[in-house]
Amino acid sequence: MKYSEAFLNAAADLCAAGRIIDSKERVPATSGNFSVRLPDGTIAITVSGKHKGRLQIEDIMLIDAEANSLDGKKPSAETLLHTSLYKRFPNVGCVLHPHAINAVLVSRIFKTEIVLEDYELLKAFNGITTHESRIVVPIFANDQDIPRLAAEVERYLDRHDGCYAYVIAGHGFYTWGTTVDETLRHIDALDYLFDCELRLHGVKKV
Ligand SMILES: [Zn+2]
16 A cells, blocks of 8 residues: 555654653553544554554554554554544544553542642643643543443543543553644653652652
């Protein structure tokens, strides 16, 4: 298959994002998956089973908005979680899913949601301009049945505006943004804020 220039640029961005995320130890083993939406509505996304710190262009595949492979490569089981976010949010251009240890730990002490408020770093999120802000990150039970998990996320997002991310318990988190850079910034901010909460609750040494 001959890929478009838009796909190849997105694939290069995803490889670079993988190296950055891996350098902060947020995608151990072959965990995590990343995607970018292209201008024509198709999606460049990581294939399953590759180490995200050592991605090559051939480790990125092309799918349509319904998560069907367009190039014969095998998508990750979690692809549906990406396509449902793109369908819901027309402005979202990137979805990143790390398995950061801080997200796993917060899901062990908070059961349904993590409330982040009065932190200067909340300004890292698109549209937030003051520390006098509050965001809620929901936590969903882990589930190997991805359509069922995707439906649960959909039900939550139907009822809540201003959501930037969600945690899957014992697993990792999903966050999204208009660009790869913005979504990387959301990962950095979430990891830092989860770290703050873990220290405040005595899980980590302050
Ligand atoms: Zn995962």
